[in-house]
Amino acid sequence: MRVRKLTFAALAVAAGLSLTACNGDDGTAQSDGVSASSGSASDSASASAGSKQAGGTDSTASGSGTDAEADKCRTDELEITASDTTITGDEEGSAAVTFKNGGGHDCALSGYAGVDLKTSEGNLSAERSGQASDPVILKSGESVSFTIAYPLNDSGGSGVRITGLVVTPPNETKSVTLAWPGAATLPVTDGTGSSVTVGPMGSAGQGGAS
Structure with a gap:
């Protein structure tokens, strides 16, 4: 029984060391932080592109025609x-x-x-x-x-x-x-x-x- 308990203890220590290596100093998962930053940039670029597209359409429509409106x-x-x-x-x-x-x-x-x-x-x-x-x-x-x-x-x-x-x-x-x-x-x-x-x-x- 003592041998089995020591084996379990060794496995627990190894698992703890593995988690510490994957986390930052404050214990927050680095992979989560990277994912959030990437998602924000993607959303911002998408919103910016959508805004430019809508603005271009509006500009073209209004510029098409003072004469056309007569x-x-x-x-x-x-x-x-x-x-x-x-x-x-x-x-x-x-x-x-x-x-x-x-x-x-x-x-x-x-x-x-x-x-x-x-x-x-x-x-x-x-x-x-x-x-x-x-x-x-x-x-x-x-x-x-x-x-x-x-x-x-x-x-x-x-x-x-x-x-x-x-x-x-x-x-x-x-x-x-x-x-x-x-x-x-x-x-x-x-x-x-x-x-x-x-x-x-x-x-x-x-x-x-x-």
């Missing part, structure tokens, strides 16, 4: 006028239609306006000239114009009488009817296509505050 120009917010711009000696007549932003805030015009001439023979829709049409951000109080080109009636005949001008702003369905400012008549055609063309925004000048 609503389209509504017919009711535009002051629409027309004037004759034909120059003596030109082979064709021209008129300018001007949109002035009276809505009190910036608005966007993108594409071509719709243009119809009211004539003694019925409505005549203008065709697009095919020029590139860049979006326009129209600030409050500023104007932009586009051109209507049409053939002059030099045939000597009475021609087709023009009685009015119908204009629809781009991407709108509400139209306005204006007095026609150009020549009184168009030459008679065989009806195979429109002889009137409309240019994009800015085709009658760059516009500007007025």
Whole structure:
């Protein structure tokens, strides 16, 4: 029995020495301390990365667009006028239609306006000239114009009488009817296509505050 008790005592001493070697001076397990520090750094890096990602997304969204936030120009917010711009000696007549932003805030015009001439023979829709049409951000109080080109009636005949001008702003369905400012008549055609063309925004000048 004495031999067995001494063996147990020796094993207990050896186990105690092993635990002391694995612990720090204050008895706290070093492995636990290392694990906690590593976990904190990982959490901090993860939080930092998440914060940067969220900030980048927000920055991109807000920076994408002052211009993108501008609503389209509504017919009711535009002051629409027309004037004759034909120059003596030109082979064709021209008129300018001007949109002035009276809505009190910036608005966007993108594409071509719709243009119809009211004539003694019925409505005549203008065709697009095919020029590139860049979006326009129209600030409050500023104007932009586009051109209507049409053939002059030099045939000597009475021609087709023009009685009015119908204009629809781009991407709108509400139209306005204006007095026609150009020549009184168009030459008679065989009806195979429109002889009137409309240019994009800015085709009658760059516009500007007025």
